[in-house]
Amino acid sequence: MIQWRDFEEAILVALERDIRERVNQPQHAAVRAPASASLFVVAGPGSGKTTVVALRILKLIMVDGVSPSTVLATTFTRKAASELRSRILGWGDMLREALIRKASVRPLHAWLESIDLNQALTGTLDSICEELLTQHRPPGAGAPVVLEDFVAKGLMLRAGLFQGGRHNSNSLKQYVGQLQGSTYGLNASSLSGTLREIRDRIVHDRADVAAFCAQGGRHRGVRRVCEALEAYGAELNDRGVLDFSRLEEVLFEELRRGSLAPFLASVRFLLVDEYQDTNLLQEDIYFSIARSALRNGGSLTVVGDDDQSLYRFRGATVDLFQGFPSRVHKALRVSVDPLYLTRNYRSTNGIVRFVNEYVSVDAGFKAARVRRKPPIVCARAAGFTDYPVLGMFRDDPEELADALAGFVRQVVGGRGASVPDRGHRPPPIKLSRDGSAGDIAFLVSSPLEYSAGNQPRLPLLLRQRLATGKPFVKVFNPRGQSLEDVESVGLLCGLILECVDPDATVQNGITRLPNAVRQVFDAWRERARKRIRRHGARRRSLSLGQFVAAWQARRSTSRQFRGIENVSINDLIYKLVTWVPEMQDDVEQLVYLETVTRAVAESALFGSFGAEVIFRREPLARDELAKASVREALWNVLVPIATGAVEVNEDLMLEALPGDRLNMMSVHQAKGLEFPLVIVDVGSDFKRDHPSQAFKRFPRDGGRTCNMEDALRKYSRLGVPTRSAVDRAFDDLVRQYFVAFSRAQDVLLLVGLTAARRGIPNVATGWDRRRTWHWGPDLPNLIHI
Numbered sequence: 001m002i003q004w005r006d007f008e009e010a011i012l013v014a015l016e017r018d019i020r021e022r023v024n025q026p027q028h029a030a031v032r033a034p035a036s037a038s039l040f041v042v043a044g045p046g047s048g049k050t051t052v053v054a055l056r057i058l059k060l061i062m063v064d065g066v067s068p069s070t071v072l073a074t075t076f077t078r079k080a081a082s083e084l085r086s087r088i089l090g091w092g093d094m095l096r097e098a099l100i101r102k103a104s105v106r107p108l109h110a111w112l113e114s115i116d117l118n119q120a121l122t123g124t125l126d127s128i129c130e131e132l133l134t135q136h137r138p139p140g141a142g143a144p145v146v147l148e149d150f151v152a153k154g155l156m157l158r159a160g161l162f163q164g165g166r167h168n169s170n171s172l173k174q175y176v177g178q179l180q181g182s183t184y185g186l187n188a189s190s191l192s193g194t195l196r197e198i199r200d201r202i203v204h205d206r207a208d209v210a211a212f213c214a215q216g217g218r219h220r221g222v223r224r225v226c227e228a229l230e231a232y233g234a235e236l237n238d239r240g241v242l243d244f245s246r247l248e249e250v251l252f253e254e255l256r257r258g259s260l261a262p263f264l265a266s267v268r269f270l271l272v273d274e275y276q277d278t279n280l281l282q283e284d285i286y287f288s289i290a291r292s293a294l295r296n297g298g299s300l301t302v303v304g305d306d307d308q309s310l311y312r313f314r315g316a317t318v319d320l321f322q323g324f325p326s327r328v329h330k331a332l333r334v335s336v337d338p339l340y341l342t343r344n345y346r347s348t349n350g351i352v353r354f355v356n357e358y359v360s361v362d363a364g365f366k367a368a369r370v371r372r373k374p375p376i377v378c379a380r381a382a383g384f385t386d387y388p389v390l391g392m393f394r395d396d397p398e399e400l401a402d403a404l405a406g407f408v409r410q411v412v413g414g415r416g417a418s419v420p421d422r423g424h425r426p427p428p429i430k431l432s433r434d435g436s437a438g439d440i441a442f443l444v445s446s447p448l449e450y451s452a453g454n455q456p457r458l459p460l461l462l463r464q465r466l467a468t469g470k471p472f473v474k475v476f477n478p479r480g481q482s483l484e485d486v487e488s489v490g491l492l493c494g495l496i497l498e499c500v501d502p503d504a505t506v507q508n509g510i511t512r513l514p515n516a517v518r519q520v521f522d523a524w525r526e527r528a529r530k531r532i533r534r535h536g537a538r539r540r541s542l543s544l545g546q547f548v549a550a551w552q553a554r555r556s557t558s559r560q561f562r563g564i565e566n567v568s569i570n571d572l573i574y575k576l577v578t579w580v581p582e583m584q585d586d587v588e589q590l591v592y593l594e595t596v597t598r599a600v601a602e603s604a605l606f607g608s609f610g611a612e613v614i615f616r617r618e619p620l621a622r623d624e625l626a627k628a629s630v631r632e633a634l635w636n637v638l639v640p641i642a643t644g645a646v647e648v649n650e651d652l653m654l655e656a657l658p659g660d661r662l663n664m665m666s667v668h669q670a671k672g673l674e675f676p677l678v679i680v681d682v683g684s685d686f687k688r689d690h691p692s693q694a695f696k697r698f699p700r701d702g703g704r705t706c707n708m709e710d711a712l713r714k715y716s717r718l719g720v721p722t723r724s725a726v727d728r729a730f731d732d733l734v735r736q737y738f739v740a741f742s743r744a745q746d747v748l749l750l751v752g753l754t755a756a757r758r759g760i761p762n763v764a765t766g767w768d769r770r771r772t773w774h775w776g777p778d779l780p781n782l783i784h785i
Contacts, residue, residue, distance in 0.1 A: 001062070001063055001064065001065040001108075002062045002063050002099060002105060002108065002112075003063070003104075003105075004032060004059075004063055006099060006102055006104060006105055007059060007062055007063050007095070007099070008023075009102075010095045010098040010099050010102070011023065011055065011095065013098050014091075014094040014095050014097065014098035015091055015094060015095070018091065019048075019051060023051075023055070024343050024379070026339055026340060026341050026342070026343075027048060027051065027052050027055075027341060029339060030052045030056060030301075030339055030341075031052060031055045031056050031059050032059065033056075035060055035064040035066060035269070035297075035298065035299060036297065036298070036299055037299055038290075038294075038299045038300045038301065038328070038334045038336050039299070039300075039301040039302070039303075039336060039339060040302050040324055040325060040328075040336040040337065040338050040339065041301065041302065041303040041304075041338075041339045041341060042304070042305060042306075042338050042339065042340050042341065042370055042373065043303055043304065043305050043341040044305055044307070044340075044341060044342050044344060044376040045305070045307075045308065045344060045346065045347075045355070045376065045738075045739070045742035045743075046344040046345055046346025046347060046376075046674070046742065047341035047342060047343055047344055047345070047376070048341065048343075048345060049273065049303050049305075049341060050080070050083060050084055050087065050273070051087075052303065052341065053073065053084060053271055053273055053301070053303055054084060054087040054088050054091060055091070056271065056301060057071055057073060057088055057120060057269075057271065058088065058091060058092050058095060060269055061092075061115060061117070061120075062095065062096075062099070062112075062115070066268060066269065066298075067119070068115065068116060068117050068118075068119040068120040069119040069120070069121075069266060070266055070267055070268035070269060070296075070298065071120040071121065071267075071268070071269045071271070072120075072121045072122075072128070072267050072269065072270050072271070072289065072293075073088075073120065073121070073122045073270075073271040073272075073273070074122070074123065074124060074125045074128060074271075074272050074273065075122075075123075075124065075272075075273035075274050076124065076273065076274035076277050077124065077274075077650075077651065077654075077672065078123075078124055078127070078651045079651060079654050079655075079672065080273065080274065080672055081122055081123045081124050081127065084122055084273070085122045085123075088117055088120060088122065089117050089118070092115075092117040093117075096112050096113075096115070099112060100112060100113075125248065125282055125285070126146070126244050126247060126248065129144075129247050129248055129250075129251040130143075130144055130146060130247065132251060132254075132260060132263055133247075133250065133251060133254065135263075136254070136259060136260050136262065136263060138259075142240070144242055144247060144250070145240065145241045145242065145605055145606075146241070146242050146243070146244065146247050147241050147242065147243050147244075147602065147605065147606070148598070148602050148649070149196075149243075149244070149647075150599060150602075150640060150645050150646040150647060150649075151599070151602040151603065151605070151606070151640070152196060152243040152244075153189075153192050153193060153196055153640065153645040153646075154192075154603075154636065154639065154640030154643075154645045154646070155232060155235055155236070155606070156192045156195050156196050156228070156232050157188060157189070157192045157639065157640065157643060157645060158235075158635060158639075159228075159231045159232050159234070159235035160192065160195055160228035160229065160231050160232040161188055161191055161192055161195070161228060162188075162512050162514070163231055163512075164227070164231070165512075166224055166227065166228050167188045167191060167514065169221075169224045171219075171220035171221040171223075171224055172191070172221050172224035172225065172228070173186050173191070173221075174221050175219055175220075175221025175222060175224070175225060176190075176191060176194045176195075176221070176225075178219075178221070178707075179194065179704055179707045179708055179711060180194070180703075180704045180707070181701065181703060181704065181707065185452065187516060187643075188514055188516065188517075188643050189643040189644040189645055192643070192645060193645075194704075195225065195228050195229065195232070196243075197313075197315075197708065198225060198229070198708065198712070199229050199232065199233075199245065200245045200314075200315055201315050201708055201709075201712050202229075202712060202715075203245040203246065203248070203249050203281060204245060204248075204279035204280060204281045204282070204315040205279065205280050205281075205315070205317075205712055205713055205715075205716040205718055206280050206281055206284070206716055206717065207712050207713070207715040207716040208715045208716070209226075209229075209715075211715045212226070212712065212715045213225075213226035239606040241605060241606055245281075248281055248282060248285065249281060251285060252281060252284055252285050252288065255285065255288045255289070256288070264289065264292035265292070265296070266296075267289060267292060267293050267296065267298070268293050268296045268297060268298030268299075269293060269298045269299060269301075270286065270289050270290050270293050270298070270299075270300050270301070271300075271301040271302075271303070272286055272300075272301070272302050272303065272304075273303045273304070274303070274304055275302045275303060275304035275320075275321050275324070276304035276305055276306050276308060276309040276316070276318055276321040277304075277309055277310070277311045277314075277316040277318075278316065278317065278320050278321065279315045279316055279317050279320075280317060280320065280716065280717075280718055283320050283327070286300075287328070287331045287332060290328075290332060290334075291331075291332055294332060294334065300328070300332070300334065302321075302324055302328075302336075304321050306318050306321050306322050306368075306369055306370050307359060307369065307373075307735055307738050307739075308671065308735065308738070308739050309321070309735055310667070310668050310671060310732070310735060310736060310739060311668070312705050312706075312709075312728070312732055313704075313705045317718065318368075319718075319721070321370075322368075322369070322370050324336070325337065325338070338370060338372075340373070340374055342374050342375065342376050342377050343376075343377050343379035344376045344377065344378055344379055344380070344742075345379050345380055346380070346674050346742075346745055347378065347380065347742065347744055347745055348378065348380060348384060348385075348386045348387065348745070348746060349378040349380070349386050350386045350387060350388055350389060351389065351741070351742075351744050351745075351748050352376055352377070352378040353378075354389045354741065354748065354781075355376065355738065355741050355742050356375040356376060357781070358737065358738065358741060358766070359734065359738050360375075361766050361767075361768055361774045361775070362730070362734060362763070362767075362768040362769055363768065364727065364730065364768060364769045364770070365730070365731060365734050367723075368723065368727070368728075368731040384746060385426050385427060385746070386426075387419060387426055387429065387746065387747050388419070388421055388426075388782075388783040389748045389749075389750070389781070389782055389783070390419065390747070390748065390749040390750070390782060390783050390784070390785055391749070391750045391751075391757075391779055391782030391783065391784045391785070392404060392407065392749060392750070392751045392784070392785055393683075393751070393752050393753060393754045393756055393757050393779075393784065394753065394754060395753065395754045396687075396753065397456075397457070397458050397461055397684050397753070398461060400458060400461075400684055400751060400752070400753065401458060401461035401462045401464070401465045402465060404458075404462055404465075404679070404751060405462060405465035405466050405469075405473075407749075407785065408437075408440065408462075408466060408473055408662065409466075409469065409470070409471055409473065410428075410429075410430075411429050411430055411431060411440070411677065412431055412436075412437050412440075412471055412473055413470070413471030413473075414430075414471075415428060415430070416428025416429055416430030417429045417430070417785070419783060419785065420783060420785070421783060422783075429677070429747055431676075432676075435676065436659055436660045437473050437474065437660055437661050437662045438657075438658060438659040438660050438661055438662075438663065439675055439676040439677060440662045440663065440675060440676075440677045440678075440679065441662075441663045441664075441665065441670060441673070441675040441677070441678050441679070441743060442459070442462065442662060442663065442664045442665075442679045442681070443665060443666070443667050443670050443678060443679065443680045443681065443740045443743065444458070444459060444664065444665075444666060444667075444681040445666065445667065445681070445696055445736070446666060447459055447477050447479045447480050447664050447665055447666050447669075448479075448480060448481070448482075449463070449477070449480040449481055450481070451685070457684070457685065458681060458684040458685075458751075459477055459480055459664050460480065462475070462664075463475045463477065463480075463664075466662065473661075473662055474660065474661040474662070475661055475662050475664055476587065476588055476657065476658050476661040476662065476663050476664065477588070477663075477664035477665070478588050478591040478592065478648045478653055478656075479647070479648050479653065479665070479666070479669070480664065482644050482647075483592065483595060483596075483641055483644070483646050483647060483648065484520055484641055484642050484643070484644055486592055487527075487582075488580060488582050488583050488589055488592060489592050489596060489641070490523065490524045490527050491524070491527050491528060491531055491580060492573065492576060492577070492580055492583065492593075492596065493524045493596075493638055493641060493642075494523075494524030494525045494526070494527045494528030494529075494531075495528045495531070495532075495544075495548065495576045495579075495580075496569065496572060496573065496576070496633075496638065497521060497524060497525050497528070497638065498525060498528050498529070498532075498548050498551075498552070499548055499551035499552065499572060499576070500551070500569075500572070500613050500630045500633060501620070501630050501634070502551075502552035502620065504521070504522075504525070505620055505621055505627070506620070506627050506630045506631050506634060507521060507634060509627075509631075510631065510634065510635075513634075513639070514643075516642075516643070517639055517642045517643060520642040520643075521638070521642060524642075528548075531544065531579070531580075532544050532545045532548060533545075535579055544579040547575070547576075547579075551572075551615075553619075554615060554616055554619065554620065554626075565614060565615055565616050566609075566612040566613070566614060566615065566629075567612060567613055567615040568600075568611060568612050569600045569611050569612065569613065569633055569637060570597050570600045570601065570611065572613075573593075573596065573597060573600065574597075577593065587656055587658045587661070590656070591648055591652060591653060591656050592648070594652060594656075595646065595647075595648050595649065595652065596641070596646075598649070598652075599637055599640065599641065599646045600637050603633075603636035603637050606636070607632050607636050608628075608632060609628070609629040609632050609633075611633070611636070611637070612629065613626065613629045613630055613633055614626035614628075614629045614630075650668075650669055653665075653669065654669070654673075663675070667736050667737075667739055667740045668736075670739070670740070670743050671739055673743060674743055674744075674745055675743060675744065675745065676744075676745045676746045676747065677744070677745075677746060677747045677749070678740070678741075678743045678744035678745075678747070678748055678749070679749045679751055680737070680740045680741060680748070680749070680750050680751070680764075681751055681752065682737070682750050682751065682752045682756060682762065682764035682765055683697065683752030683753055683755070683756040683760070683762055683764065683765065684751065684752050684753055686752070686753060686755060686756065686760055686762065687753055687755055688755060688760065689760050689761065695729065696733075697733075697760070697761065697762040697763060697764065698760075698761035698762055698763060698767060699726055699729035699730055699733065700726065701725060701726055701729070702724070702725025702726055702728060702729050703725075703729050705729075705732075706721075706725035706726075706728050706729055707725065709721060709725075709728070710725060726769075727769070730763065730769045733763045733764075734763055737763065737764045749785075750764070750765075750782060752765075756779075757776075757777070757778050757779050758777070758778075759773065759776060759777060761773075765779060766779070766781075
């Protein structure tokens with residue numbers, strides 16, 4: 001095997017451009033630890049945790065001589081999994097080449113050449129569940145079919161709510177309102193989302209569903225919830241499909257049953273990244289695999305940061321990470337001590353100081369962190385301007401948008417934004433020569449461009465200001481509107497409706513179709529009719545009106561359709577897009593188009609007609625089979641879009657992240673990313689201390705997520721959380737802004753309304769949960785511009 005000294009020298013030679021600094025002592029300890037040593041790595045922001053995981057895997061393979069096929073590594077998102085795999089393969093090849101050039105390892109050249117790094121199993125837990133259940137399924141059994149979240153939500157709409165008219169149940173609405181703290185805004189889509197969340201929590205917390213449902217006598221709404229969950233589960237079983245929580249549950253069942261024995265016999269090393277976002281079911285899966293790995297002479301490595309746990313609303317249980325040393329010892333008899341990665345290579349000294357100050361302001365947060373956690377330390381190389389942390393606050397959102405747009409223009413294409421400072425004046429803030437607007441991130445609690453009252457919010461106002469004047473700066477915010485409200489999506493869906501269901505023949509025959517959906521459908525149709533009237537010009541020998549009329553009359557419109565009776569809805573979409581030019585070139589619009597076509601493709605997994613409609617010469621009104629195919633298309637594709645069940649997938653959004661646009665995103669979407677300039681909205685929605693906004697800045701109760709935890713965890717072996725609901729809500733808000741502030745590399749700018757400087761309680765501006773304002777009055781720790 002390769003000697004450690006040779007491996008370490010190869011790292012310095014081959015990876016000097018990829019690793020910003022020499023591997024520091026804690027990283028060194030994590031990478032070099034014996035193969036049999038299990039590790040608990042607490043990795044602060046920008047501390048190189050992906051570097052550590054990738055190098056530890058390569059060290060196990062090249063220094064300890066383990067087979068890559070015995071290594072399993074998981075992380076939280078597809079993007080992170082792709083980055084980890086890319087580093088393992090890329091760095092592995094670079095290290096192999098560097099080692100082969102060393103005379104001292106000449107006898108091992110053939111062995112090095114034979115290493116197949118692709119054999120290491122990496123991915124998200126869900127992707128690995130799919131792979132394992134596919135590879136180890138019984139003879140003759142099909143591979144698991146897993147529904148995307150929006151498809152599962154649509155299935156919950158149909159089977160859980162619309163079936164039996166449960167969407168009209170007052171007791172169901174009252175119970176969901178009790179969980180949410182209010183019945184305001186409850187509709188079919190939000191009810192479906194809450195039911196899915198309840199089901200996922202029951203599965204993830206391994207709660208006793210029978211015990212939960214038994215309380216139906218005390219609240220009739222619980223009985224309705226359980227009826228909906230049972231109907232949804234039966235629909236999944238009947239169609240032979242899984243949602244993601246059920247996928248993980250099935251894997252755990254197979255692990256316990258012993259059907260994955262060949263896999264367990266081969267795995268020796270389990271490495272889990274982003275462990276702070278793990279739930280109880282996932283912990284049980286990891287411990288089951290780790291038990292076999294330890295038996296096979298291997299080890300378990302867990303990496304994460306409790307301060308960056310953002311997914312309680314998706315069922316994550318940060319307590320599992322904080323209590324990992326005791327939990328793993330109790331379950332596996334393994335002893336681990338925390339190994340802290342604190343050296344931050346991402347941010348300037350000023351930003352690191354600010355982040356440390358922020359996370360220590362609230363003494364009540366200390367009890368919610370890993371014990372004896374040291375502060376992060378700036379380890380960024382010298383040579384960068386250490387700008388102060390900036391603040392921009394104005395009296396109203398319009399004035400703030402004007403000022404912020406001016407600042408962005410100066411940074412992107414002007415002479416740079418001047419920064420006043422105490423004692424010295426740093427150079428103006430300006431993008432580097434090879435920089436672009438993509439170097440800027442605008443982080444908000446929600447990227448929606450309109451408020452619940454349909455008033456424009458700062459994301460929309462800033463987009464509008466940047467679209468006028470020079471330089472013109474484009475924005476990327478595909479989650480700025482609900483999909484059903486996007487103009488081009490409504491137009492495309494309206495054209496689909498006009499083609500497949502002229503005069504709403506099928507639509508009007510669906511008695512269970514909610515009135516709200518009918519209204520959306522009608523608005524979409526009117527939008528389509530206007531486009532048809534406006535665009536009479538021929539394109540490719542047909543005008544839009546002629547194309548739609550041919551579909552309505554069930555006539556063949558081209559040679560491609562002659563003799564064909566079944567037409568894919570996606571084929572129809574790609575033809576209609578010819579007359580929707582706004583969806584052809586703009587990257588944001590392409591994300592919307594991809595979202596719609598994915599929704600169609602996913603619907604084919606559980607539909608009788610496979611996302612196709614019957615296309616025959618017989619009029620639709622007289623063709624029962626054709627009407628059935630259209631009815632299914634409406635239910636499976638267009639109803640989920642109209643109710644808001646279909647959303648832009650985060651992974652799709654990150655895949656499409658353009659390099660030339662200012663990126664607007666929620667803090668959750670920005671997790672794992674970094675940008676030279678980060679603008680964080682800490683209060684553009686807060687003009688006064690209004691109770692309706694308190695949860696977003698200074699919680700007065702636990703809110704929906706904590707209420708659901710309290711309602712369900714008493715039926716789980718996790719038990720009721722030890723921290724109060726309001727404390728957990730504060731903890732989550734502190735973590736949200738910790739993540740937001742720590743995304744910045746060079747410049748951090750906090751923006752909001754002037755009211756934030758005058759004393760509205762807000763966690764993001766230095767208030768603790770006891771209502772002490774540590775940064776006030778007037779936020780003197782910021783340089784105001």
